[in-house]
Amino acid sequence: MIDVDVGDFEKREIDAQISRILRDLGSPPPPLKLEDVRKLLKLDLKYYKSTDPGIIEELTHRFTLFARKTIPDIGKHLAAALAKSKLNAFWVPDSRRILLDETVPEPKHRWIESHEITHSVTDWHKEFLLGDNRYTVDPFCHATLEAEANYGAGRLLFLSDLFAKEARDLAPTFDSIKTLSKRYENSMVSTFWRMIESRDPRQAVFGIVSAHPKFPEIGAHDGEDAWRYFIRSPAFRSQFSNISIEATFGLVAKHCTNRKKGPIFFAKDVMTNEIGEDWECTIEGFSTTHAVLTLGIITTKKSTIVAT
Secondary structure, eight states: OOOOOOOHHHHHHHHHHHHHHHHHTTSOOSSOOHHHHHHHHTOEEEEEOTTOHHHHHHHHHHHHHHSSSOOTTHHHHHHHHHHHHOOOEEEEGGGTEEEEETTSOGGGHHHHHHHHHHHHHOHHHHHHHHOOSHHHHOHHHHHHHHHHHHHHHHHHHTTTTHHHHHHTTSOSSHHHHHHHHHHHTOOHHHHHHHHHHHSOTTSOEEEEEEOOSSOTTTTOOSSSSSEEEEEEOHHHHHHOTTOOHHHHHHHHHHHOOSOOSEEEEEEEEEEEOTTSOEEEEEEEEEEOSSOEEEEEEEEEEOOOOOOO
């Protein structure tokens, strides 16, 4: 897992594009209708099967025409990419088409589609995604592009700053996350992510998306580690940069119960920040049966007892 922060310049550029889209749509209330976004941007959505040889033929033709130079055996490379990377979607610029794997569970469609929409409106992504150069295949470069597209997807689906304003009126709990997930018609995982990153940048909060420590089939994925994502608010990143995902997941394993669904634990513990101060925190876990979501909130600085 390559941990990439989206740069301030890139955030401003992507925010400008998302703001323009929402403004041109008349500042719609939640939930955002992605068909309206596609209509505005003149984008087409088509579903495909990753096992269909026709998709390889179409992508081979279009990518060969659009790339800076023809890549030898590009069809073979695309087939291998589909098989190895399990790509969920493609953005095909010359046809202004988003291709989405129909085998992906429907709750994930909105996020994946918005991710590809961000690629389509971010000028420098076309060059990197289709250029045949050393930067395109560099893992860090790829992770950066994906992080930028995820940032834009979140800003689009949660209507720029509207979500953060509404989230601040609610307590940072799983009940609030479920309420906002229904209001915005977005998945619980994406709503959980936005709650941590954007509700209050000044509050130190972290989140983990992982497998269940006691029932690893819940949340199982292709990675080597039990966790998939380590989400941190700006305040947590700056004040607790010394805290690793390994140590944080250790707290999940420590407090997790044998429950398989819904709330699976609530606990209090202590975390030490980068300057050696001990802070109390609350940690609660929730299982969707597809993954375990852990929400941690730094609460109170522990008093220091000085011997006399």
